[in-house]
Amino acid sequence: MNMIQALNAAMDLMLGRDPAVVVLGQDVGYFGGVFRVTDGLQRKHGQHRVLDTPISEGGIVAAAIGMAVNGLRPVAEIQFADYIYPAYDQIVSELARLRYRSAGAFAAPVTIRTPCGGGIRGGQTHSQSPEAIFAHVCGIKVVMPATPYDAKGLLIAAIEDDDPVIFLEPKRLYNGPFDGDPNKPAVPWSTHPGGEVPDGYYTVPIGRAEIVRPGAAVTIVSYGTMVHVAEAAARSLGVDAEIIDVRSIVPLDVETLAASVAKTGRCLIAHEATRFAGFGAELIATIQERCFFNLEAPIERVAGWDTPYPHAFEWEYFPGQARVVAALKRVLEGR
């Protein structure tokens, strides 16, 4: 099953299990979403449960908040993460703080799904990775799956969560794992163990990282598309890397990260988002606080350049295997 089908299965299942669940967003109803993630859901569950909306991200999130206050569990789609900013005030000032400001009297369990990341020729308005912007906000959870299995389990967990969740979908992974080389033929999810998605209900708990590959030489901390790029880079270098998929950016599974770095003594952070004040900065700060005396080398960081995502230079921008390999060498040599 690919990630699109896995996400679809999660929403289908939750719409069936819980009459409070509703799905709303641009093109999600009749058409089934521009990436087909909500395909067939309106036909099956009805137009009161799966609603097409105006092109109004602020309105979508605000309406979802009101719906949630009235007992529903909305799953709102923002068509591209790059479009989420008109809803920023509703997310930051309202959704994230409603429980706090009302001392628990009101809460809005809204899930906001949104495709992120580059690698699809999206240019600067269809490629962004804004996780750090939301990680900085108190009161929302932020997750990003890297496999169809995690996508389904995490989305069910997000919908069931009583706190708001920003659910970032690395869209380059929708149809298959991607090792960072755009010139190689696309690989389907059927070739990857993460593409095995059970029928029915299961959850992947929010707040837990996953050790994708155990190893002893270095810890690579990553999430989203970069998990697969990092894996391929380590393989090509023949390094016994321990690869961790963070999955849950907020809350962060510090214990799993710290235990790994304490063991390997070396750490590389890889994310697609811009570097300066990116989430990698928080990861590095947290890991060095916990593991300073275990570190054999400075923690390295691989990220997108601090520029907008350029259309013509997508693969020069994208932190591909070459950039990861170079950083891995540095962190292994201890500089």
Add this chain to the structure above:
Amino acid sequence: MPRRSRLHVPRAPARPGEAPDFSYVRLSAAGAVARPDVGSPAADIENLSVELIRVLDDQHRAVGAWNPHLDVDTLQVGLRHMLLTRVFDDRMVRTQRQGKISFYMKSTGEEAVAVAAGLALRPNDMLFPSYRQQGLQFVRGARLVDLMCQLLSNTHDMCKGRQLPVMYHSVPGRLFSISGNLATQFPQAVGWAMAAAIKGEDDLAASWIGEGSSAEADFHHALLFASVYGAPVILNVVNNQWAISTFQGYAGGEQRSFAARGPAYGMPGLRVDGNDFLAVYAATAWAAERARKGAGATLIELVTYRAAAHSTSDDPTRYRPKEDYERWPLGDPVERLKQHLIAQGEWSEQRHAALSTELEQQVAAAWTEAASYGTLTEGPRLDRDLMFEDVFKELPGHLAEQREQLRRERG
């Protein structure tokens, strides 16, 4: 024709030192506006967004088709809530001046907007107010002590010390948590109403926004979603003429009424005398009936005047004439309802003065109790551990660590 483009800078009708000028306020005579059937198509009743729905005339009689024919009990209850709002506001500003609370916002001159609408709605209808509809709190049975404890951020504060004064909420009263950010509640109310319709429930949502904050995108999101989905919601624009120092022209009120934005979105817009208790009640009841019949949302502009400062941090004498309010053509809502009751022989100056005294005593007694739970300067304080709660439903690890750190800091 001008020979080149120009920048129009709206100019307030009167600034300090100038004579008040309300010639821009378009008035209709009481009773002059027809009351259409609640199911009328929005396009057929656009006149309601231009004219001014009024019921109380200059002789204090209720006249015309919009007269809601309320019984004396309801009128007296309305008067009581409005007077309580005024007494409460006055007293709370004094406590702010004494340094007992940090901040306050009065609703003086606008009491009918909240109280009449609140009484016209059902107890199960969900209210999404801005910060200047405290009358709704009284209509929905809030205890004075509870409101005061919120203002004091004290040990009994419903918000556990997290909100500025006035940002109340009530779950049993169905009053949504007030946000210090403007306009955000407006589209949320629409979402709430959409959910009610999805669930097949009969409750509606009502929200209030100032004419100044109607300039925010959220206002337009609300109207759009309300219109697209025919949501059972009443969207109220409280046009009190002033957004701190900018007059309503800066929110676009020079060209068209705020009510006219309703028909522009395909919903009725009612322009209502916001200082006329009966008109506000009647307009709200009309919109509520329309919503409950499945005919969708209504935008109501309540034409009123912010008689007091924007907040205790504001000094309106610096941007508008001192005697502005005295010349406001729609008068004082409390006085007008009082005179209406007197004209019917159901009230008197003596009873009014007695009620005033009674309410002042009630407020004073409540203050004594509320202050005993702590003020900004003295008495018990909230447990600071509470700071870390309710960010999430369950306390995550990093917040537990920070709570420990603060405990160590403070011994």
